[in-house]
Amino acid sequence: MIVQQIISGLALGCVYGLIALGFVLIFKATEVINFAQGEMMMIGAFVAYTLITMLNVPFLLAFLITPIICGCLGIILERVLIRPLIKESVVSIIMVTIGLSITLRAFAGMIWSYDTLDFPHLFSEEAVRIGGVVMAPVDIWVIFVTVGLVLLLYAFFRFTTVGISLQASAQNPLASLLMGISVKRVYAMTWAISGMVGAVAGIIVAPISFLNCNMGFLGPSLSR
Template sequence: MFLQIVSSGIAIGCIYALIALGFVLIYKASEVVNFAQGDLMMIGAFLVYSAVTHFHVPFIPAFLIAVIIMAVLGKGIDRLLLRPLVGEQAFALIMATIGLGILIRSIGGMIWGYDTFSFQAGITDRPVRMGSVALSSVHIWIIAVTLLLIVGLYYFFNRTKTGVSMEAASQNQLAAYLMGIGVKKVFSNIWAISAMVATVAGVLLTPLQFLNYNMGFVGLKAFPAAVLGGFGSIPGAIVGGIIIGVSESIAGVYLPEGFKEIFAWIILIGVLMIRPEGIFGIQERKRV
């Protein structure tokens, strides 16, 4: 039973990790904390659901169409909302993303309604036995897709010219600009990739939870995962998401009722008290 709890926690942790990855990508590039990441996940999941259910598009083409739409949406958010705020205080940028999340959630409710929908995202839930342990095929699919996406992103950021330019811009914007890298274009591409990753997370989440306009609140649980791993670390986002997911699953079984919903925030408070920079974060000291 413990192994089944852990496998369930790893699966939900992979989703937290993908959402946290969106947080980290945008923060690394522009030092903006995007609190609308969960709501972008909701929109992406609903786009796939609508294409499959209402327009009878096969799942794979529907998913690809949704990913493209979300990439365009991500670029649009950067160009129309974030770019005019360049140079403003961090508080203004944070409030802008919070307002954006509320706006996206409200539009999602107006378009798709406030009911809850069931959507299996093309995955048939069947038990898969590994020795004496019976695992859900949904959990296996989520873990496998997450691993493939992580490998793909690693290759993109380390082996392609566009990915290397994004990594350079995230390290030092001025130096990247002086080397001929279009920093504004890099920011738009980062927002596009973040929105695409959010779509993948939303599609993977729907077999575990029902599809609802409020499902974006799951993204808030990915925030502690990003902090735990180190807010500027991509590997930290993955590790932090899995730790939060497994801890949450164990807390839901072995701790009193209600602890599961708050356990991520308990971990967040503990990390901020003990190691604010996170597991993979670099501690910085300023001499005054």
């Protein structure tokens, strides 16, 4: 029983970790706390819901398409809302992200619904027994996806030119600019990656909680 509770708690912690990862990515690069990150998770869940239930896209394909859509949305939001304020105070940009959070919730409610929707159950509710330990299939899925995403991001930041540029700009924007690294492009990439991470979080949160335009509020939405 204790092991089962640990695994369930670990799965829940993985979800919080993914959301925190989106916050950290933007904060490290721009020193801005993005209060709309939870809403990026919500948008990702709704996009996946639309692809799967309305367009009959297979789940695995929807799982690949949704982060791309949310990544593009992240780039658009950075270009339209954040970049014009790049010389303004951090507080001003934070206030914009708060407004963005409210706006995204309103748009989600108008487009999809303010009602609570049932995300497709992708896994059997029957528990899986491994070596005497009983686990919910969805918990295994959450842990597996989170570990895979973290490893993928590690490889991206450690071994790719773009990832190294993102790290350099986060540590010293002025020096990076002098070295020919476009800080504006780095900011756009950061928002894109953050949006993609939020989308993945939304896809794994929706089946274990509920799908609602207020699911960006992590406290109530993740209670089980």
